[in-house]
Amino acid sequence: MSTAVAVVLLLAVVAYAIFGGADFGAGFWDLIAGGPERGEHPRDTIEHSIGPVWEANHVWLIFIFVILWTSFPEAYASITLTLFVPLTIAALGIVLRGASFAFRKAVVGLGYRRVFGAAFAASSVLVPYCMGATAGGVASGRVPAGGQAGDPVDSWINPTSVVAGVLAVATVAYLAAVYLVWDARRLADHDMADYFRRRAIVAASIVGIISFAGIFVLRADARYLFDGLASRGLPLIILSVVCGVGALVLLVRKAARGARVLAILAVASIIIGWGVAQWPYLLPESLTFSAAAAPSGTLAAVLVVVVLAAIIVVPGFALLFVLHEKDLLPEEGVDEEPGVDRATT
């Protein structure tokens, strides 16, 4: 049963990366979109794209935490004790980001919009970096078992964490750019489709370069993970590379829809590859999933929640996405010209 819960945990991480990650990535593009005039158009597209769905996307993170602390409490205690600093920064960043995004939509004055916009965008980069660094600390075996604290500094300032953090920022930026190409095309906004298409290609290349460099870093710094990726995880890595390259080709050829699917697959398979490579350890080489697992009653309850989620949440989530894609949940205002409907322009 602990294996089933471990799979659920991994899938929740995947969901957070591809749904929530794209929101963070959109914040990244918002950050580097330039001054208020030059960046106005891309920022509108971003706001339009992530508006209705962002809060729902971030509930995945809560699920990850809940699964961790109910099903693997000892590991959760070790992780939060050891990685206190990056997790605290991430928590504060999430407050700053969520609040300022909501505020920015609700205020009119340019000055206020800039302040909230900057806070939103900066924290959108900070949070995925910290999440990546945390994952890197766990994956490189720097978190000890037994609810003990590891090194409070080295656990997140180390080669694997830095690579994972930068990779996380680059990956979410890449995903967001790919989604935004699709969104812009759906709205028949060819300027923006092209704008984000170029950025998606650049981001894809950067993700590729970091991943390549990451191979050597993992080999030197996180041997267990590296060996796992090079053996059990290899098919997934290959799948990820194939999908990533395929997405790049489709982006160059302006096939946004296929690119979106392949980009999601590329990211999902690399995360699943991480899980497979780390198996059977939750904290590599010190704590396995089965040793960390809570009593069976708890695991059963978690699985019941998962089944209920499949029955209640997934259809709701699908409904939200379908309505959003069909433009039945239009953004109101935000420099909309009177009488002009975005969907029909």
Place this chain on the structure above:
Amino acid sequence: MIATLNALTAIVLINPVPWARAQMAFTLGFHIILVPLGVSWAFMTLIANYRGIRHNDSDALVLAQRWSKFMAVTFAVGAVTGTVLTFEFGLLWPRFMGQWGEAFGVPFGFEGLFFFTEAIFIAIYIFGWRRLKPWAHFWTGVPIVLAGIFGSISVVAANAWMNAPSGFVLDSNGNVVSVDPVQVIFNDSMPWQAAHMVVAAYLVGGFLIASVYAVGMLRGRRDRYHYLGFLIPFTVGAVMTPIQMGVGDGLARWVYQNQPVKFAAIELVPTTRSDVPETLLGHLNEDGTVSGGIPIPGFASWLSDPSTGKATVVQGLNSAPPDQEPTIRQTNIVHLCWDIMVGLGTLLFLLAVWYALSWIFRRRMPQTKWFLRGAAVAGVAAVITMEAGWVVTEVGRQPWIVYGHMKVEDAVTANTGVWITFFAVVILYALVGTATILVLRSMGRRFRRAEGFTDQDTPYGPSALTEEVSARAGEAVR
């Protein structure tokens, strides 16, 4: 760089217990203000929405629409401050989560489910005004109401478990070896505490929203729109006051029977005895005597169990070993907060009675300025009442984090830098709190300026609403 960080870590070696406690109290105290809005505002919005469609009432429809815009902001702030709490369980109380996560954590699985549902449908509802059909749109709001209620029940179930831990088996080392999730969720304290909080959410939400319109009416804005904005939430809040008194009484009696030390702190009872007076205000001294305050002879005993009246024995603080009872200071905090909760709650009840009598005898709400002034402060008063009640629950449980099983000092993180995160959190939340109020106020002002709804360049405002509203209302009638 690493050397610098290590040096920094060395400087900040400060006992984390009080800081972790303060940070948890502060972030929860902040979050709990947003909870009533998240739980009950959707219900009130749906009342206005229903009225708007059913009775072709454009004032009500505009009200519902604007409320949903405000909700978008408060829900977002509530969502992120709630997320912080999930971080803090681990960051501040890792040993608590490490040892008890498998039991304490279970209700949060269900809470996550409901919160997810709420987030999804709130997004659909807020953004669905323009293009969804009126009734279809109305129904997308219903899951928000249900998810809000069940979500808060789930969270409170976890807190209730800390007061009445059950549903687990320990081995000889004190490790949890078996968990019965149903027993964890439906622990003894859960029904009372959950009911108390859900009713509080409707009570506080109602009075808080109504207070905004009471202020507007005091400033001379006595149009129909403001009346509706006042009547709907105030009626909800007023209806809840007598219910809350009953639920609160039941919960207090549960505490009397199951957490005698907390009850002793509430009633300021140093030693076990019968004929215990109900002491209004007053405080406990270091030597264990009670001074100040107004004692009502025998009343606390009588309230604890009316069937035995004054003869009811109330256990005193001394019934527990000194290391298992709240400190003198904590006791005084619990007692004072109890008095504040009961006192303000009673005043809110009297205000509700005034409102009800006016409806019964005059068929309209009270028109005097004094009633509106009362209603204007009722919002803040209701928030203070709720905060005080929450302090009673939490501080009254001290020194335990898991009643009878684990003390707060054994649960805390080993990180000595918590005092830094405390200040960071206070500064950040102060900014977010101020910004929230400013943003809500500026939205309100903008909505008022847009009277007649001709204002087109308002982002996220009621642009092009007139046609929408009248078209929808017309459609609904047909």
